[in-house]
Amino acid sequence: MRERGQLAARWLVLAAVTAAASVGLTLAGVPSAALFAALVVGIVLALSSFAPAAVPRRAGLAAQAVLGVYIGTMVASDSVAALGSHWPIVVGVVLATLVISLLAGMLLGLHRDVTPLTGALALVAGGASGLVAIARELGGDDRVVAVVQYLRVGLITASMPIVVTVIFVADRSQPVQLPTDSQTAPWYLSLAMVVVISVVGATLGRWARIPGAGLLGPMAVTVGLEVAGWSLGLAVPMVLVQVAYALVGWQAGLTFTRDALRAIGRTLPLALALIVALGVATAGLGLLLSHVTGLTPLEGYLATSPGGVYAVLATAVETGSNVTFIVAAQVLRILVMLFAAPLLARGLVAAGRRFGRQSRATTAASREPIAVAD
Secondary structure (H helix, E strand, O other), X not given: OHHHHHHHHXXXXXXXXXXXXXXXXXXXXXXXXXXXXXXXXXXXXHHOOOOOOOOOHHHHHHHHXXXXXXXXXXXXXXXXXXXXXXXXXXXHHHHHHHHHHHHHHHHHOOOOOOOHHHHHHHHXXXXXXXHHHHHHHHXXXXXXXXXXXXXXXXXXHHHHXXXXXXOOOOOOOOOOOOOOOOOOOOHHHHHHHHXXXXXXXXXXXXXXXXXXXXXXXXXXXXXXXXXXXXXXXXXXOHHHHHHHHHXXXXXXXXXXXXXXXXXXXXXXXXXHHHHHHHHHHHHHHHHHHHHHHOOOHHHHHHHHOOOOHHHHHHHHHHOOOXXXXXXXXXXXXXXHHHHHHHHXXXXXXXXXXXXXXXXXXXXXXXXXXXXXXX
């Protein structure tokens, strides 16, 4: 009884401090504030030995499903139409971004504290919350993935206003109005749809042996419904999204040890350099996109930014840019990254086994059986 009381107290403290930190970070404009807050609070409490041992597996899978549905709702039925005849070059740029980010991840994987798989997942340029949620299932170290992914998002988001102002000299005098969606389903209908899509999507994903099925199955079903126009105005309740973010953050944060923290600290200089290189390379792709499509250089930069999608949207609105094209390109980037990364993980795991590449110590502490390797 006493142990149950102590465990309940730890969960209560974890939830309360995370909620307070989430509010503060949200007011400060931090993207995915609940996930970042949960990660940091989980690390602090884990290192102080006042944290639950781990997030229950079923709760983690439920969080994956919710995020899968939430990300899927970003797709609109007219997303492809927004790209018009330029969709081939946009797809080409997205695939080039994927290749560049994977190459950067492989370089990160040369570090003695990081496996190639973990490095690849950590630097995939899109879907940070989804990748953190399924990193452990894929056989990576979700602690490294979480820290590096949010270092990427934070650095790109923070640098965007400077780049837009200094390099592109953006005109912010003619903002555009975003279209409003007046056909959102009632919250109780959306909640019921989330449950059904989560169960059906995860089941189909496991049946099809999709890596990261708990996230990608519901996402695929949601994308299908959105594109077909059968989503009935589905909008995932934000409270549910925030809880899912918190669970994903705790899933990574609660497994931290002092040794793991030191090991990750050693990787940060290399990770930071690779993130900067990734940003420069994708900016070059943005200039190529603008040249081919007739977009302005600023619009090309925003369409190919490897992160910070909320900052991208805000900047596009403020500068009177082609919002529909930019959003469509960004959504395509996120979906391709999320779907491609788990599939490519199969190859990395197989190659690691073939060439005898073993996991580092930081990975071993947080690993569970790898369904991908079956």
